[in-house]
Amino acid sequence: MKKGSCMNPGKGFQKVLQCLFVLIILSGGMTSALLAIEPKEILTRSLEAQFGLDFEGIKKTEFRLPGRSYTTTTRIIRQEPDFTYTTTLAPARLKRLVILDDGKFRIKHIRGSNKFGFFPSLNSPEAKEIKRKSLNLIFINYKISKLLDGYILARPVYVISLIPKHSGNPRRKVWIDKKMYLPLKEEDYNWRGELISSSFYTEIHFDKRFSKEKFYRDFPQRPRKKVFSQERFLSLKDLRRKIRFPVSSAHYLPPSYEFQEAVLFSKERAVKLTYTNGLGVICLFQMPSNIKLRGHLEGAHPLVWEKGGRTFLLMADISRKELIKIKQSVK
Known part of the structure; x- marks a missing residue:
């Protein structure tokens, strides 16, 4: 039988198999690259997710100011499309602070008192438009990089870095939930590159619904009069x-x-x-x-x-x- 026949494959046939194997690996890598989500798309989905999710979470924020630092802990309840209820759990001096935002206006209230203030909603169509415009400016003015994936609260996350194209500006690093696209952690750095704040969820529960009326009970009837502070x-x-x-x-x-x-x-x-x-x-x-x-x-x-x-x-x-x-x- 001749060397290299079907019954006795030679070196030529083995080289063909090797080439096919390499092509399969390369095509698999190309498919993975095509399926990968670009950082800009991740940020876009993350912005829209913040308007369209139902969740309850505990969020801790650490601030680093010149000469001192402090931490706040808040309970956040969000219901799409435009309702947010926030209570402060720590520090003790802020524990009675409650903020309710229904997309029309935002009320800050000190429980047990008649102290309250009306402010522009952070969930209104105007506020959403501002956030979308800001994101478009980020796309123009920042270098956006996808870092190695990680985990927050045992949930897989994308890790995105925002570095300014023009020096002397702040930067940010954000951890975004891969399934729900909610930012679970953020770090902000000043124009010198120093960490100035870090916020992260210590608990998160998605798809939770509440009766909104129960949250209004924390407020006196007087705030129903819409006298805006801003x-x-x-x-x-x-x-x-x-x-x-x-x-x-x-x-x-x-x-x-x-x-x-x-x-x-x-x-x-x-x-x-x-x-x-x-x-x-x-x-x-x-x-x-x-x-x-x-x-x-x-x-x-x-x-x-x-x-x-x-x-x-x-x-x-x-x-x-x-x-x-x-x-x-x-x-």
């Missing part, structure tokens, strides 16, 4: 139609930043303008000089100045040099 505007033109005083804006912004929204507060006498690159935020406050701004300055090193009987306050997680350039452009 009002949101998505353009300066709309803001100027509402107010009777001039508003100054920044005419210089660092590369990649653009206007996001304006918020009117303090009985329609103060304004906050927000600019963003998708992740980083620049806030410009302006108000009559007799108003004291509280609750916004912890851990920040803002620029403050007065002009024409009004006080201006500028803060952002960027270099002092860039802050000064923005201040000089405000008019």
Whole structure:
């Protein structure tokens, strides 16, 4: 019988088998690559999942401020499409704080008191549009990388890194549930690359439904009167139609930043303008000089100045040099 025949395969036939084996491995790798989800798609699904999930969880957030750190623990109940109920479990000084958001407005209330405040909803169509625009800016201004997969609470997660294309901006690392696409952990770093906050779920339960009426019982009847502490505007033109005083804006912004929204507060006498690159935020406050701004300055090193009987306050997680350039452009 001849060498290399069907009954006695030779080296030529063995080489063919080896080639076929290599092709099978390569085709399998190509199929896996085609089936892999791109990081941008993971982030897009994650954003939409935050509007369309029913879940209950315990979330811990650690803040690292210059000279000190502190941790908060909250219970979060979310029901699609636009309902969120949050109670603070720790620290003790905040344990009576309750926040209810039904997509129309957000109420902050101290249980056992008549203290409450109305704020723009974080679940409203306008808020969702802001979040989608911010995500699009992240796609433009950040290098998005998928790191090695991991586990949070024994659930498999994607690990995504967001590194700014322009130096001197904050960055983020996020762990996203592979099945539900909810972020289970996030780490935020300042423009110097230092960790400033970390939030993560210590418990999570999906597909849980509750009667919303039971949550309203935590609130006195008075909050049903919708007197807003703040009002949101998505353009300066709309803001100027509402107010009777001039508003100054920044005419210089660092590369990649653009206007996001304006918020009117303090009985329609103060304004906050927000600019963003998708992740980083620049806030410009302006108000009559007799108003004291509280609750916004912890851990920040803002620029403050007065002009024409009004006080201006500028803060952002960027270099002092860039802050000064923005201040000089405000008019």
